[in-house]
Amino acid sequence: MALSTADVARLAALARIELTEEELVRFAPELDTILEAVASVSEVADSDVPPMSHALPLTNVFREDVVRPGLLHEAALAAAPAVEEGRFRVPRILGEEA
């Protein structure tokens, strides 16, 4: 099952984390050891056991649909790295140069 540095690089890219070469070399064997240790779960996970996603037997929880005070515009923007015209300013999202 050995996890290669290429595998780790691909997973990190999916998770939007740019890893250095040094990190890739360090993480690959570490993550491999962890995955090996946790793989034992498949030994007892028979097909007749239902999966459990949550401790509470909840389905949907509803509340009344009423107007309440919410976060003010300025408060929501106060911690933004960049703001323009009362909105979050983000780097370009399209492939071409702006």
Place this chain on the structure above:
Amino acid sequence: MTSDILTATAADLGRRIAARELTAVQVAEAFLAQIERVDDDVHAFLHVDAAGARAQAAAVDAKLDAGEQLGPLAGVPIAVKDLFCQAGVPTTAASKILEGWRPPYSATVVQRLLDAGLVVLGKTNLDEFAMGSSTETSAFGPTRNPWDLDRIPGGSGGGSAAALASFEAPLAIGTDTGGSIRQPGAVTGTVGVKPTYGGVSRYGVIAMASSLDQPGPCARTVLDAALLHEVIAGHDPMDSTSIDAPVPPVVEAARSGDIAGLRVGVVKELGGEGYEPGVELRFREAVAALEAAGAEVVEVSCPHFTYALGAYYLIMPSEVSSNLARYDAMRYGLRVGDDGTRSTEEVMNLTRAAGLGAEAKRRIIIGTYALSSGYYDAYYGSAQKVRTLISRDFDAAFEQVDVLVSPSTPTTAFLVGEKLSDPLAMYKSDLCTIPSNMAGNTAGSFPIGVAPEDGMPVGLQVMAPPQADDRVYRVGAALEKAFGGALTDRIATRWVEA
């Protein structure tokens, strides 16, 4: 006078403040001075909100002077793990990615503390995003164990536990995803309780693994923890997983400590190989003390607990990989590399590379792997089935006994640096505490003396069914009685100037 304030219980401080023998301002000043004096050594706090604490204390004094009736903890200071949002106060989760962030709103827990007149001294250190068992993964440096500064105070809530043990605060708040309240409690000789999942609101708590995270109280005595539990627990419409039912009678149970006839099960699987002799010795003595106090002790087997660690280290990282996706450098927090030429995706990649520490990265990558197509069934799917099996083990056990007990941790506090380069060894610190998170039960850790080998504290874990939090406190109070009060009394003279 000051030393007497620092070593007093929260219950006692609350009573004396209400009786106007002490003012809330006097008490707050005593703890702020203690933090100033010792926190360079302990590093329990990431942020001390002296101005806020003074203002809150003065407001409590004004209300009491005007004859207003407040709760039993009004005017009592508290330290809050830096995973809880507090409006206007820096909140970091011990991560560079949130450094300098001031939340626009407060967590329900924080709001309830303030409403009950507690005085928030500041925010305590933790492993980054609560990922760790030693507080060493904090981006702002480790916290030290007040029993021995070369050792870790546990984690992730090491800052809260160390603040209690160094008498920087009489009460603290933690969160417990796999043991982050109980394990620090155990290794610092303090009390820590993980309430039933859904018992305390998660609204405004920075999420690690949402199906496991649970806020709870930390204190030096059982009654103090119960009084705090009562302040923070109860239904919150802002958290859809909050239980809409009365809070279990925890304060009454903590005052009583009567365990005559209580059926106590010792979990067979949580002991033996990998457990320090000193831990096992103190545990056996504590179980004998419970028996002497009238409990009926039997051994109980929970065969699937052996698989809990594996299942936890799949489910938790899976939820982490999803929860931490929100740190995308767009709306708040760090942004790196936005030079006008780089794309949003490149900025995200660079920001998360710079802003997240090694353990956060490891867990995000493991979670991404466990959830990826082709591996989902073998990893995440299997782990969810193991979660069912662990839950069934608990159900079967609780048909035979009222509570289960085990050591809280396999070892006492290890040395700073000892396990940081071996993630798997670090993960094993939570061997005993993880099953209760998986099932959503309540569990607490209580001090039962120090190990003869190293003189470091040992904790006993009490586990009870969902919504039976009072049983945890009842057994905790019985232990406290048997061992003659708070274990931290033994290091009071080391930390508090006469």
